[in-house]
Amino acid sequence: MKQQPVSPIELAIFKSAVHSIAEEMGAALRRTSISPNIKERRDYSCALFDRHQRVIAMGDHMPVHLGSMSHSVDAVVKSLKLGEGDIAILNDPYAGGTHLPDITLVLPIFIEGVDGPSFYAASRAHHADVGGTFAGSMGPCREIYQEGIRIPAIRLVVGGETNTEILSLILHNVRTPEEREGDLDAQIGACRVGEQRLRDLVAKYGHAKVNELSDGLLAYTERLVRAELRKMPAGRYEAEDFMDSDGITDDPIRIAVAITFDPDTGSAAVDFSGSSPQVAGSINAVYPITYSACFYVFRCLLGDDAPVTAGMMNAITVSAPVATIVNARPPAAVAGGNVECSQRIVDVLLRALAKAAPDRVPAASYGSMSNLTVGGWDERFHLPFTYYETTAGGMGARPGIDGIDGIHCHMTNSLNTPVEALEYAYPFRVRSYSYRKGSGGAGEFKGGDGLIREVELLADAQVTLLSERRKFQPYGLFGGTGGEVGLNLLIRPDGTSEKLPAKCSIYAKKYDLIRLETPGGGGWGVPEIS
Known part of the structure; x- marks a missing residue:
């Protein structure tokens, strides 16, 4: 039997509901955190994911976090078999992370009568110190081992109880352990807020209906993106810009991009070939950062009320050659890739986009x-x-x-x-x-x-x-x-x-x-x- 299309009214209500959950998660994290960097600067992000680890809602938080957080959730699911009450922690830039100070927690959400996790809640926050050579963990390092403690996907919480051995290991490798513990507790609380609110949503609509609406929301986002890409003139639009240096030498670093639009299919291909090789300093970006920058720039083409979901990138491919400044491989240092290289990637993308849409950029x-x-x-x-x-x-x-x-x-x-x-x-x-x-x-x-x-x-x-x-x-x-x-x-x-x-x-x-x-x-x- 042919599936009936999702009601636009139901979809709009659902979009607002899941977005409000992500926003409430962020509010809980902000209120209960310890460090000024999170409480005052709001250097955090929260998001919800469906059973296939596809993002269905993001808070209005940090673009550099949000576009890349799905890579962390994927890394957790591939590495661990999480049970109810478990929460995973990770920050490894080479396994779904961005840079070491950004610590991500992932909580699987189980629904009674359903096998396996039905959803995931995730929170990411920039911790003001995660150890390493330089206080604050954001220095001009030459390899990732100097940048701080590197955490693969492991269980911080098991069956609802904090794994005190893992927590102790982390806190013994940072300069401000009390602050770090308080901020991690705030992240745990934020994830649990997301868990409870999603369970409330399932109780209201039913598990099957929430899955249907999630799929419908992703499909709707994809339709919006393809409609915008169909407005773009066909062709290949190139741009380049340079980073000042890597902090080790004074040599400029090139970031190059070509965006190819195909209005017939409503798709775009983004290619960073021609960008400089990865460098000795800490401004290298891992692939999730480059992906996140593309996610952000194409999101800017949509209206303010557009749902921000994984469906956005179904129409867009991102190619970034390995071992370059935009897709570094270990053991390259990457602290500045998240904060500096990401900004230049956006500059280059917008410069190319300006050639296709000069009245919008x-x-x-x-x-x-x-x-x-x-x-x-x-x-x-x-x-x-x-x-x-x-x-x-x-x-x-x-x-x-x-x-x-x-x-x-x-x-x-x-x-x-x-x-x-x-x-x-x-x-x-x-x-x-x-x-x-x-x-x-x-x-x-x-x-x-x-x-x-x-x-x-x-x-x-x-x-x-x-x-x-x-x-x-x-x-x-x-x-x-x-x-x-x-x-x-x-x-x-x-x-x-x-x-x-x-x-x-x-x-x-x-x-x-x-x-x-x-x-x-x-x-x-x-x-x-x-």
Whole structure:
């Protein structure tokens, strides 16, 4: 008998229901977490997956997490036979992860009378330290073994009880174990919220109906994507851009892409052939990061109300040659691939897309998360501390409107830590926090300005920077000029200053000042001549 199509009304209600579950998971994680990086900056993501490990709902969280999280769920299912009450943990970038600070928990959801897991709930959070050579685990390493503890898919919770031996092993390899334990507990709680809410949904609609609606939601997303791709002019559209360096040498690193549209089938092929080989430094991206960047860019073609599911990528293929900057193989260091290379991949994809859809694509945004990590001993609490933050910049101008000043763009969707929270949690004093006037590119529509942030250290500390767009400007489009490049400075108490490399780690003294000037966004269109 031919299956009846899913009712559009039922599908719309179901879409809102599962999305609200993912959002509630995120709210629970945020409220119960310990670290400012999760509680204040919201550096986390939550999602729900069906019985085939296909994402059916994502919270409005971090694009770099969400597009890649399905790889973690797949890795768990392939490695472990999870039972009811089990929760898996992993962070291995070469087995479904992104970089080591992003720890993912996966909880299988069982429904009474049904064999095997019917759904999965997953939460991912960036932990401010997972060990390794550099405090904050985001330094200029040469191999992944230096970047922190590497966790394969293993059971953190077994039958509802925390595996204390595994937890102890993890906590003995990080600098801030109490904070890590608290954040992991928050992630466990978030997954259990997802479990309970999905069971409530099944109780309301029935298991078969929820499966039917899940399949219908994926099919609907695919139809939306194919409809957009059919609007694209047929052909192959190429672009390239460069990363400043890998932190080991000053050589620029090329990222190249070609997007081929086939309007007849409503499909697209994305090919990163021609990108540089993987490098010695830590800016290599693993394949899930590259996939996630593609997921994000094509999601931007859809309306705000479109469901974000695995159906999005059914019409899109992503080819990234192995052992390149966009698909590194072990033991390459990858901490910066998640935060810096991901941003440049998006820049390159948008640059190519602008050739096919010039009236829809913005100029380049600031293009660097300008990662700052600081670690040391906090005399106030007689405990070690690790601080991590990404810093916003200028958004690229868009067709018809200027870019926004000082905002997180593209693969990050986080916030800046409020000054009050920062000074309370860490031995810091924020000396200035302002817009970097004039740093946005000129154009018919102006690029957004970057930020200036000065943080004074109130304790001796290890300071690590992982930043980009200090050499190559964020590009303008269609006659617009590029945004200003960023700048990192160390300012001493006597007023002397030192320009810091984009990627470095130093030991700074009490009362030293770290000044970050983040890049502006590119302009769009030819500027008016006054």
